[in-house]
Amino acid sequence: MSNVLLAASGLHTYYATSHVLRGVDFHIDRGETVALMGRNGMGKSTLLKSMLGIVRARHGSVQVRGADFTKAPTHVIVRQGIGYVPEGRGIFPNLSVQENLVMASRAGADGGCHWTLERVLATFPRLAERIDNGGWQLSGGEQQMLSIGRALMTNPDLLILDEATEGLAPAIAKEIWQIVREIRSTGIATIIVDKNFSALLPLVDRAVILVKGEVVYDGAAKDLRERKEFVHQHLGV
Numbered sequence: 001m002s003n004v005l006l007a008a009s010g011l012h013t014y015y016a017t018s019h020v021l022r023g024v025d026f027h028i029d030r031g032e033t034v035a036l037m038g039r040n041g042m043g044k045s046t047l048l049k050s051m052l053g054i055v056r057a058r059h060g061s062v063q064v065r066g067a068d069f070t071k072a073p074t075h076v077i078v079r080q081g082i083g084y085v086p087e088g089r090g091i092f093p094n095l096s097v098q099e100n101l102v103m104a105s106r107a108g109a110d111g112g113c114h115w116t117l118e119r120v121l122a123t124f125p126r127l128a129e130r131i132d133n134g135g136w137q138l139s140g141g142e143q144q145m146l147s148i149g150r151a152l153m154t155n156p157d158l159l160i161l162d163e164a165t166e167g168l169a170p171a172i173a174k175e176i177w178q179i180v181r182e183i184r185s186t187g188i189a190t191i192i193v194d195k196n197f198s199a200l201l202p203l204v205d206r207a208v209i210l211v212k213g214e215v216v217y218d219g220a221a222k223d224l225r226e227r228k229e230f231v232h233q234h235l236g237v
């Protein structure tokens, strides 16, 4: 059996007449951690949304574990074991922390229920302290933790974090990175989008860089360390 969990090939995505993804190939293996990088507006979120069917690619295909999901609706794709934390987060402000978590709960694609409410609260002690607070009462960092917690409650094989630490204070961002490290050690595959290149790189196996809707790099994260000029050119860091 192939090791590829999620793959896209030849994706072309448009918003009206604006051609945003220009033939993107992307894949992630089981248990792998991949950074998806690129400057603002290069198509990172659009690639994630195109693979999840939130935005429809005009050309190209999407496979989950080798099966074709190109035309499948989003809820069917995510039921294959994908937890998605969108940019700007996705929590219910009118529900409590506990309700947010419990509502998201379901068995994974293999029927496993490894992530219980107790385990998520043990992973995020800050959420345990605020269990009865409304989503709207949480700080930005706590909302991000709740979004990740909600994704874990679906027992995913793949977690997708779009802008994992955007707008968070450095100390809170550090907590999020620590949690990502913990999640990685459990064997869940993760795609992470984040502007913090130096925090992200040591955490991932592989990096993919998008420039104007095209992949300009797909390779070992550690190899990027020596390519300072290339990184500066495409990421501005």
Ligand SMILES: Nc1ncnc2c1ncn2[C@@H]1O[C@H](COP(=O)(O)OP(=O)(O)OP(=O)(O)O)[C@@H](O)[C@H]1O
Pocket (backbone or CB within 6 Å): 015, 018, 020, 038, 039, 040, 041, 042, 043, 044, 045, 046, 047, 087
């Ligand atoms: N719903 C939309 N309608 C029209 N254009 C859009 C829409 N969403 C994104 N775009 C445009 O598509 C391009 C790619 O956007 P996308 O959000 O995928 O970039 P990104 O790499 O995620 O950027 P950022 O780092 O700012 O999140 C940008 O030019 C953006 O303005």
Ligand SMILES: [Mg+2]
Pocket (backbone or CB within 6 Å): 044, 045, 046, 087, 162
């Ligand atoms: Mg984005």
